[in-house]
Amino acid sequence: MGSRYYDDFETASRAEIEKLQEQKLLEQLTRVVDRQPLLRDIWQKAGVAPTDIRSLADFKARAPFMDKDMIRAWRDEHGDPFGGILACDASDVNHIGSSSGTTGDPTLFAYRWHVPGSWIFHPRQLWELGLRPGDHAVDLTINTRAIGFEMYVDMGVIPLLVDHDPSDLRRLLDLSRRYKPKLLFMLSSPMIIALEQLEREGVPVADAWASYEAIVFGGEPLSPRLRGVCERWGMKIFQMTSLGDSGTAFECRERSGFHAFEDFALVE
Secondary structure (H helix, E strand, C coil): CCCCCCCHHHHCCHHHHHHHHHHHHHHHHHHHHHHCHHHHHHHHHHCCCHHHCCCHHHHHHHCCCCCHHHHHHHHHHHCCCCCCCCCCCHHHCCEEEECCCCCCCCCEEEECCCCCCCCCHHHHHHHHCCCCCCCEEEECCCCCHHHHHHHHHHHCCEEEECCCCHHHHHHHHHHHHHHCCCEEEEECHHHHHHHHHHHHCCCCCHHHHCCCCEEEECCCCCCHHHHHHHHHCCCCEEEECCCHHHCCEEECCCCCCEEECCCCCCCC
């Protein structure tokens, strides 16, 4: 797949993976709990301190649970737009995105873009799907575009920016035929349904996807009916588990299930 985004960790043993996870977890746990007011409150109420956690097993057994509704409740009670989970100084934030609101109100999350090449996990997957320097890629994201644009430029990829809005789908079809992109990120159920409507109105849809080696679908599970529509159009669909702050598992070209980036996220 090439060396730029490949790391030997990708083929590490389970013992090696857990050793690295434990090291990273213990390095950052105290700082994160101390700096995130919601997390600090949850841990204090559970009677657990970061210093009680001395291993990965301790964390899995004792770390208190947090869900999105807790983030929303903290946001509303304390007037904190980040819901009590911002761990850096606000002045260090250079991009604010949000979730799409699939399970409730959209929640905000912050990004820091340090130096080119520092954001690895997402480019790693796009590289595996075949995206290379000089390629065109359609960015059809909802609320995370700014950091995504920087990512494509860092990869040497030419992004074509299309609004995640049915009113912009005719332009998507035109750009797809004109520039022959290799990858689209990311498709959703509303966009597929809107493309179906264009097809019913007589707009050619199926011929627009011939150049794509991968079309990423995320934010929700892909239904069997809509998968069938995509296959009828010849789309090569690859799913990711979510969008926004937790998009850390993707399908690869082997289509044998999701791959979690376990050097960036602990999957419980």
